[in-house]
Amino acid sequence: MSRVLVVFDSPDRMLDALRRLREAGFARLEVYSPQAVEGVDELLGRRSRALPLVIIAAGVAGAVGGFLLQYIGMAVHYPLNIGGRPLNSWPAFSTSTFELAALAMLLVGTLAFFALCRLPRLYDPVFEVPGMERATQDRFLIGVDLREASIDRERLERVLARFDGVRIEEVPE
Amino acid sequence: MSGRAASLLVGATGLVLCAVGLVFDPGAVLRGWLAAFAFWIGLPLGALMLLLAHDLTGGRWGRAAREPLRATAATMPLLAVCLLPILFALPQLYPWARPEEAANLKNLFYLNAPFFVGRALVFVGLWSLLSLVAAWRAAAVPAPVAVTGLILLALTATLAAFDWTMSLEPDWGSSIYGMMVISGHLLAALALATLVAVVAGPAGEGERMDLGSLLIAGLLLWFYLSFMQFLIIWEEDLPKEITWYVARLAGGWGWVAVLGALGQGALPFFALIWWPVKRSRVGLGTVCALLLASHLLECWWLVLPGTPGGWTWFAPAATLAIGGFWAALFLGRLEVARRQSAVEAADAAGLLGEARHG
Numbered sequence: 001m002s003r004v005l006v007v008f009d010s011p012d013r014m015l016d017a018l019r020r021l022r023e024a025g026f027a028r029l030e031v032y033s034p035q036a037v038e039g040v041d042e043l044l045g046r047r048s049r050a051l052p053l054v055i056i057a058a059g060v061a062g063a064v065g066g067f068l069l070q071y072i073g074m075a076v077h078y079p080l081n082i083g084g085r086p087l088n089s090w091p092a093f094s095t096s097t098f099e100l101a102a103l104a105m106l107l108v109g110t111l112a113f114f115a116l117c118r119l120p121r122l123y124d125p126v127f128e129v130p131g132m133e134r135a136t137q138d139r140f141l142i143g144v145d146l147r148e149a150s151i152d153r154e155r156l157e158r159v160l161a162r163f164d165g166v167r168i169e170e171v172p173e
Numbered sequence: 174m175s176g177r178a179a180s181l182l183v184g185a186t187g188l189v190l191c192a193v194g195l196v197f198d199p200g201a202v203l204r205g206w207l208a209a210f211a212f213w214i215g216l217p218l219g220a221l222m223l224l225l226a227h228d229l230t231g232g233r234w235g236r237a238a239r240e241p242l243r244a245t246a247a248t249m250p251l252l253a254v255c256l257l258p259i260l261f262a263l264p265q266l267y268p269w270a271r272p273e274e275a276a277n278l279k280n281l282f283y284l285n286a287p288f289f290v291g292r293a294l295v296f297v298g299l300w301s302l303l304s305l306v307a308a309w310r311a312a313a314v315p316a317p318v319a320v321t322g323l324i325l326l327a328l329t330a331t332l333a334a335f336d337w338t339m340s341l342e343p344d345w346g347s348s349i350y351g352m353m354v355i356s357g358h359l360l361a362a363l364a365l366a367t368l369v370a371v372v373a374g375p376a377g378e379g380e381r382m383d384l385g386s387l388l389i390a391g392l393l394l395w396f397y398l399s400f401m402q403f404l405i406i407w408e409e410d411l412p413k414e415i416t417w418y419v420a421r422l423a424g425g426w427g428w429v430a431v432l433g434a435l436g437q438g439a440l441p442f443f444a445l446i447w448w449p450v451k452r453s454r455v456g457l458g459t460v461c462a463l464l465l466a467s468h469l470l471e472c473w474w475l476v477l478p479g480t481p482g483g484w485t486w487f488a489p490a491a492t493l494a495i496g497g498f499w500a501a502l503f504l505g506r507l508e509v510a511r512r513q514s515a516v517e518a519a520d521a522a523g524l525l526g527e528a529r530h531g
Contacts, residue, residue, distance in 0.1 A: 083410060091407050094400075 002149050003171035005129050006142045006160065011037045014140035017163055018043050021144065024159045026152075028145035032126070032135035051116060055109040062104025066097040129169045143171070177501045184497020190490040198487075203262045204480040205487030206495075210259065211338055212361075212472035213495045214252045215354075217304060219362025220245035222326055222355075224307050225319040234383040237376035240514060241369035242308075244507035245362055249304035251502050253297035255495050259337070260290050266480070269343040278343055289336060296329045308506075311513040330355050341479040345417045347406070353398040354475075360391040360437070361468040368461035369507070371454050378452055385451030385460075389442065392464070396438040420478040429474045436467030 008014040015037060021029060022043055031040050067090075074080070075087040085092075114120070126132055126143060135141050146152035160166055194202040220242045227235040227242075235242075263270040269284040278284070303322050307314050314322070331351030339350050367384045370376040376384070406414045422430055441460045450456035473488050 085408075085410065091404050095404070 002146050002173070003125070004144050004146060004153075004156070005032075005126060005132070005169045005171060006144065006156075007131065007167040007169065008140045008142070008163070009138065009165075011035075011140050013163060013166075014142060015039055015043070017160060017166075018142055020159050021142065021156075024155060026144055026156070028147075030143035032132075032141040032143065034136050034138065034140075037140070051109070051112060054112040055105050058108035058112075059101045059105040063097050063101035065104070066100030067093055069100070070096060125171050125173070128172045131167075131169070177504050180497045180500035180504065182497070183493055184495070184499075184501065187490050187492070187494025187497055191487060191494050194487050194490070198485075199262075200265055200482060201485040202487045202491070203258070203265050204477060204482065205485045205489075206255075206491040207259055207266060207337070207480075208473045208476040208488045209491035209495050210252070210255055211476050212469050212492060213255070213499055214333075215358035215361050215468070215472070216365055216499075217246050217249040217252055217362075218300065218326070218330055219355075219358035219360070220366065221249065221300065221303055221307060222323065222330075222359060223362055223366070225303075225314065225322050225326070228307070228313045228319045229316060229323075232383070233380060234387055237370040237374055237380040238363070238366040238384060240374065240510040241366040241507060242362065243510045244308075244369075244503050245365060246304050246308035247506040247510075248499055248502050249297075249308075250301045251499060252495075253301050256293060256297055260293055263289065267340055267343070269340060275343075280343065284340055284343055292332065292336060296333045299325060299329060311510075311517065327355070330358070338475050338479075341476065342417060344413060347402055347414075347417075349398055349402045349405075353395070353402055356391070356395040356398050357468055357471060360388070360395050361465060363388060363391050364461040364464035364468070368458055368465070371458045371461070376454075381454070381457050382451055385445050385457055388460070388464070389445045392437060392441055392445075396434075396442075399434075417479070421474060425484070426474060426478045429470055433467050433471045433474060436463050437471060 006017065008017065011033065014031070014033070018029065018031065018040065029044060031037070031044065033040070070093040071088060074089065074093075079087050081087075082089075131139065132141070144152075144156060146156065156168070160168070191202050191206065224239070224242045224246050227239065259266065263286050267284075267289075268274040269278055269281065270286055270289075275281060275284075303326070306318065307322065334351045334354035338354070339346070363384070367376075367388060370384065371381065403418065406418060409415075420426070441464055444450045444456065444460050450460065469492065477484055477488060
């Protein structure tokens with residue numbers, strides 16, 4: 001298995017090529033671009049539905065845990081009569097419950113976001129490709145995994161034939 | 174039958190019911206009228222604040238909401254008239270206006286009939302003037318007027334809430350009360366404008382998203398203020414303060430409080446943070462209707478348990494009486510507002526056309 005990078009100089013051409021590559025049956029694709037390009041997520045099939053669900057679950061867990069923390073402390077382990085108020089003083093617990101739910105959502109949400117983006121990642125072989133650094137400036141790159149190198153390479157070149165001046169770079173193993 | 178004629182018929186029926194009731198049980202009619210007035214006055218008052226705020230800051234949400242907001246704010250003079258029965262019946266409604274009960278009150282320098290009536294007339298006079306300037310005319314008001322108007326509205330609406338509903342229990346006081354009532358006004362006015370914009374207006378998906386987000390902000394503000402007042406008074410648990418909540422959480426009123434917290438807090442919040450609801454016409458309209466119904470319950474809940482006698486069927490009757498005439502005026506003004514913006518749009522298009530030719 002080998003990887004190649006296809007280098008474009010405009011987002012529209014890159015998007016067009018990406019669509020054609022998808023239609024030609026290339027499944028393992030990756031895009032490197034200096035800015036978010038509308039439509040790439042859909043074409044890569046990467047619209048994550050997981051993050052909102054993870055954050056909601058964290059919020060529920062934080063709220064339940066935050067309430068139980070106070071309930072068990074105030075009503076079970078250290079029951080104290082404070083001014084005749086009930087041991088389960090839920091109105092007084094509610095603000096801390098809310099704060100702990102918000103804290104859990106923020107922490108878990110941030111960590112889950114990093115995990116879904118596969119961050120932090122310090123090295124990737126594509127960094128060795130000459131000109132790769134321009135993916136942060138003015139070049140739009142598509143990474144393609146070729147499973148049966150020679151056949152796929154031929155198909156790739158056929159798909160890209162209509163785009164003139166496109167460079168194809170090998171990614172070192 | 175047109176919408177306006179039907180509204181007038183409903184209003185007249187309610188008014189007849191109240192008039193008949195006045196013969197048998199004037200106390201019940203008056204407290205029902207006050208509960209209804211507390212709801213209806215909030216709509217033009219909140220709309221006026223939103224309208225002036227939009228004149229100052231602009232924003233896409235106003236494109237869909239301005240016409241209904243203008244029509245709502247234009248109904249202020251009608252509510253000023255609806256205040257009159259209350260001013261003529263102070264001893265029947267307010268304990269501080271009854272000499273035998275007012276003897277041991279320390280705040281009579283503020284709560285006395287001449288000062289109360291004077292303040293009330295200043296409030297509704299100022300609000301009606303602002304309504305004529307900002308809502309009956311088509312043009313946006315200049316910034317200095319909007320700023321002055323907003324500051325005056327915040328002060329007078331706070332004092333009006335203290336006067337008209339908080340002073341039903343003259344021993345009781347809460348400094349957050351005015352803000353809490355104003356946040357209810359804002360939320361109700363925004364919910365009504367959104368409902369009208371969604372049902373019969375040109376609200377696109379972007380405008381619906383903006384209005385939905387504003388509704389979330391409004392209901393969070395209302396929920397925060399209401400809950401903070403409850404939390405502080407509940408924590409202190411002092412006999413002088415907690416009585417207000419004892420009357421409002423005992424028996425059936427406790428369920429009304431739960432319904433209000435659900436219908437004006439939790440349910441619309443969780444509905445609106447879910448994108449598909451904010452985007453869809455039906456979803457957003459349903460949330461707005463729920464907010465308005467809950468706000469009506471809240472206004473009854475603020476007024477009626479604090480009066481001797483409590484719940485009365487004259488509250489819904491008076492709500493229909495004021496509401497019928499209110500709706501007739503509102504629909505008329507909405508048509509006028511629509512015509513005016515159509516003329517403006519045509520003018521703008523004409524100017525553009527001339528500029529292109531010239």
